[in-house]
Amino acid sequence: MPINYDTSFLDRLAPNVAAQFLDRVARTPDREAYRYPKGEDWESVTWKQTGDQVKRLAAGLLSLGIEREQRVGIASNTRYEWILADLAVMCAGAATTTVYPSTNAADTSYILSDSECRVVFAEDDEQIAKLKEHKAELPHLLRVVTFDGTTDDSWVIDLDALAELGDAYLAEHPDVIEETAKAITPDQLATLIYTSGTTGRPKGVRLRHRSWVYEGAAIEVQDILHEDDLQFLWLPMAHSFGKVLLSTQLACGFATAIDGRVEKIVENLGIVKPTFMGAAPRIFEKAHGRIITMQQTEGGLKEKIFNQAFKVGLEVEGLRREGKSVPLPLKVQHGLFDRLVFSKIRDRFGGRVRFFISGAAALNQDIAQWFNAAGILILEGYGLTESSAGSFVNHPQDYKIGTVGPVLPGSEVKLGEGDEILIKGPGIMDGYHNLPEETSKSLTEDGWLRTGDKGSIDAEGFLTITGRIKDLFKTSGGKYIAPSAIESKFKAICPYASQFMVFGNERNYCVALVTLDPDAMAGWAEENGMAGASYSDIVTSDTVHSMVADYVDELNTRLNRWETIKRWDLLDHDLSVESGELTPSMKVKRNVVETNYQERIDALYA
Template sequence: MSSIPALLRDRIAATPDAEAYRTPSEGGWTSLTWREVGERVRGLALGMAALGAGPGRRVSILCSTRLEWILTDLAVLATGAATTTIYPSNTAAESAFVINDSGSTLVVAENDEQVAKLRSVRAELPDVTKVIVIDGKASDDGWVVPLESVSDEGGGGYDAMVDAIGPGDLATLIYTSGTTGRPKGVELTHDNWLYAAGAVRELDIISPADLHFLWLPLSHSFGKLLEVVMIDIGVPTAIDGRLDRIADNLGELSPTFMAAAPRIFEKIHNTVVATVQREGGVKLRIFEWARRTGVRVSRARRLGAPVPLTTRAEYALADRLVFAKLRQRFGGRIRYFISGAAPLSKDVAEFFDAAGLTILEGYGLTESSAGSFLNRPESVRFGSVGLPLPGTQVRIAGDGEILIGGRGVMRGYHGLPEETAEALEDGWLHTGDIGELDSAGRLVITDRKKELIKTSGGKYVAPTYLEGRIKAACPYLSHVFVHGDRRNYVTALVTLDMDVVRPWAESESLPTDPEELRGHPRMREEVDKAIRQVNAEQASYATVKKFAILAQDFTVETGELTASLKIRRKAVEERHAETLDGFYASP
């Protein structure tokens, strides 16, 4: 196979009338077959080629996750051009940087709001000849044209364009948001994506009989990988990127699997736990008993140990009283979830597995086409990211850094030869993550190489591990930031998940204003209890000695989170320097 458009063409030939995509419509969902997808992609590709898209060109997509994102992406690729992805949450200045750095000459914008963003920096976009708007109107000056006017239904030459694309041709430029520094454009070829999709197919964990629910940002490499995987295997995908619709969509669609970032699983876990804690009494006792029982069964299953008859009977009751209701929230057909993009708390993973909702945690970087490791359903180890995908090589350097090799590794950073040489030293991708391989060859990640805390006493502390444990121990928390590099002890900033904490606060007659609530003794007691619980399992130098509850959550808009919801550590330290310094001020 030479390219993603060729892969799509083969999929259409193999299963033309099978469902490809399902998208929200008035009063329900509308389906498209692979044949219909092919027709729309062909028309768009010919129309974009007429506007100048073609080999050696780049087209930026500034849009949320929806069907049109995928259709325009596939059309861009069919012309021989490469897609540059931009998060819809990016500012006008950030969008302009990506467009200019990538050399994009066309931009696909979702709506008039995104067009206005581009217009505000139009003087900085001299090479952009057209903006194609999905939901919007043409502009009087001709710079903006609606998507429906771009399609060329009668033109020819589509197959010739597709046949001219080679596996080594650039397919995607994805700009890493990064926890520090300037974004870098990661160059991923058609072969990078074809390898990753083929490796997932080899695992034989997904089939055309599945229904995939996709809400992840397609601007992120994880979402992009899922797009290509579903074409390769022929899996129908229901698409809706609206975060506030995830729960409702799961109930309506009854998908068999879904991928998500850990924050989604944490929020579901925290909502469930906080709800039963608020109800208290018999319901809380039943829930805690069911959880303990489920965890016992989960651990025995993963160890291959027999489950006693009495425990099986107890689990059957726990399932009927608690777990079956939880599974029904997700439509009742989930075979497993896939988690990536950030570390998943072992406690949260074990809770879901106990409920019969196994989460397969995986690992990959944008620089490795998103997918490099994945836990297999038959050999899950929580706390690990599983075995390498077929064809991926792994080494652990002398300092513990994880090195990755294989066809999934990027071509390089766009226009940055020195950074490329550093990242691909000796032909291996240097991930910047620290980890180790267990006896079965599964990868366990301990932390980011550049994020390890070294206290003034010379002890190393892994902040993300502590952050995940504290969040799992207190359902009311949204984010935890552990601090202490070059300090004499470890401290933490925590933020509240107001969607979860507000009902509890109301039931306890506590203030619901975040500023008032964060200083209330009851709120501090809940956070302190969770931190003490986690501290009890740590060496003394790794225990959190002081903490502060912030009134506002970390957000992408304030710059404290990346677009993929990872904490920008430097930004948090700068924004909250006074609070952090106060932890260490002399009494």
């Protein structure tokens, strides 16, 4: 049965993020708050040390003339300084505007201009250069504060200089941060997050202090995370998924190890040994694929033991899921394989993980069950930037693989026309910045958010996502297709897959464009006599084409007849953010891909 939660916590919410942060510092001043890489080592800071630094930076912003709800941008990769900057903006009563560091100069200029940013935290010279290139279009931008960049004119200062301005301001106004925090109302603008969007220009989502405080408290009240937990955080903080984990940390008080370098995730997990981590499904797909291909390379007895271990592990998990007891012989086998195989997989992730949280896109059910069989629980959640990221999440003691869990306590869900998921609650946005018509399309008059996603809710309140309504298509035979479900199935089957894009709207059968993961294919090349060959040469070889054909054939055995992939084409390059085919959060811009490769798609129907 689902766990029921008392929603009286809503009456006890902190009034704003600044007050929530200052309260956390006061409650647990000497506990570890953050650790971050410094050279070859990791440096640790307490909540008090973090609080002292944030106050200096917040006072520095006030000394520059930042006023209530004025926007302050952050253009940086995920790092400790990003957190300091964001918390300083909160404590100054301003509103953070997020910019992906991969955003090009023109779009960066558009975001900062549309939001009328007064100050921007820019990570390095690359980010500063974008601002200087479009300086004439940013009349509101008074100052740039850099983490690592060059301060060669008065327009750009570094973090230390901002802190020194804050020291001088605090000397004259010693209580200014506490007074500013008290004056922030729950409905005051806290964050403008520009959705990368799969169509059109980015839209600024207006999120209030109330929304972020609620998100953290809704996780705390469910007893999912505790002060003794340790998070590893690598997610882009420009994305709402990263931001909601920060609000959860303030509510629950756990420590966070932070390093946004994606290529260092696995290495860092082994060093940090976290108890949980949030990630997008692509991270789990790549980890799954890497482990599978490593075992295939080993071959022989080790591969046979590995495969038998997962056969037993999946059988045991299936029995437990159905509430059945595990027979003693099977239990003994499982214990043996846990020592021989599963414990080694858990050690790759640090050995202490209680669970991972998957969000930002759909997680394939087969991959979730595979990890679960190895003793690594992945809790899938769901939400949009427009709902402050977190609206649904499975609970460690109450989860259903294949669903995104029940709605968070204090929020509501219902299905609208065409089974569109509608959400209502404290996490819902104010609207889109400067876009009243777009706001009215997404928010009903009585406050329900139209998500644009199709889903179903079971008798216990667990939500299953079918897919984006705009992505669903109908074949000429009248059958509806959810391409994302097929695409995630292929990624679970093929450990070399990067992207698998299904098309077939008003056609008589489905086709696909395939790209392969460059890292995985480099490993494949080493084992198959193509070491040193270019990615293009590898993926266009007859051997690779035959290999992909086998995986597509296997996929088709798991699909309904009308869903099967009759023809497909393998691209000689992967999709990228730079090409405009992926959003900065790594979602495929389906319409862009379809336009770019229309001739190749049409050829599959010739």
